[in-house]
Structure formats: C-alpha cells, structure tokens
Amino acid sequence: MRVRPAERTACRPDAGAGAAPDAGNMSGSLPVTVHPPSPTGGRRVRVDGEILGLAYSIADVAEFLRRAGLEVDPAEVSVSPLIDWRGVGPEYWGPETDGASPDSG
Template sequence: MSGVLPVIVHPPSPTGGRRVRVDGTILGLAYNARDIAEFLRRAGLDDFDETDVETSALIEWRGGGPEVWSAP
C-alpha cells in the first residue's frame, strides 16, 4: 500500500464495528483502533500503531472519530 492513499473508516454499523477501506478495497471490520492499526500493518505500514490511528491525517473518519465504535 502506498503511504499516500487515504484510509476511510466508515460509520459504526448497527451490528457493531466499522468498515475500513483503502483505495476502494475493504481491509476489514474494526472494533477498535488496534484493529485498524493491524489492518494497516498488514497493508504495508509496519510502524503504524494505535496512537497513529487516532492522530494520522491519512485516516478519514466518517460518522465519528476514533472514540466512536457503536451506532447511535
């Protein structure tokens, strides 16, 4: 994965979790920032951790930021 592609974290689903997508490809369903960091490590960002997930401009949060994990 290129370091310039935006990561989109979709709003929480009614059944739990947030879909994570890069360049149109769904990486998985995350239930916390640790899950997103793992998806990004598997995609080639080896040094990406939970703090990076919460602060990176690379990530576009939809439907709430890194503190939102359940649907309203």
C-alpha cells in the same frame, strides 16, 4: 506519523484480500477511510478503495493497515491526518446501546 513498509502475512478471512500495489507509503496516494459504526457494531476500514475488514478498535485499524503493508503506531491512528473518520471520530465503535447519540455526550 512514522510509517514503514511491513512484511505481507496471511490475513484472517475477514481482513480482506490484501493491499493495493505500492502500499508501503501511507503518505502517498492511498486513502484510508474508517466508515461509521455499523448497526451491529464495528467499522469498515478501506484502503485505496479496498475493504480490509471490520474493526472494533483502534488496534484493529492499525492491524488492518499493517496487513495492507503499512506500519502504523496504534497510538497515532486516532490522530492521523491520513485517516478519514466518517460519521464519528475514533472513539465510537457502535452500536450505541444506551439510546444516546455520540453528540449528546
């Protein structure tokens, strides 16, 4: 995965307060966690224990990481070994509206 430091920019209010120090190297000790879908849809994204926001797509996750000082190619987010996808994989953003669970596919 190609990662490079990004310039810090102002974030939307729902994007969190910013990044932890030394956020420019994703291969370091910054754990990235995408939590299971919420009951109303979207998934919480954390970097180094800090909630960055509620993502509704891979592009949102990539944007939150960029705002945290991590430049990540959106095409690589779903397959990155550096991101812990909790509950379900990157293809589910919830809520499930048809009554089917992600495993019943």
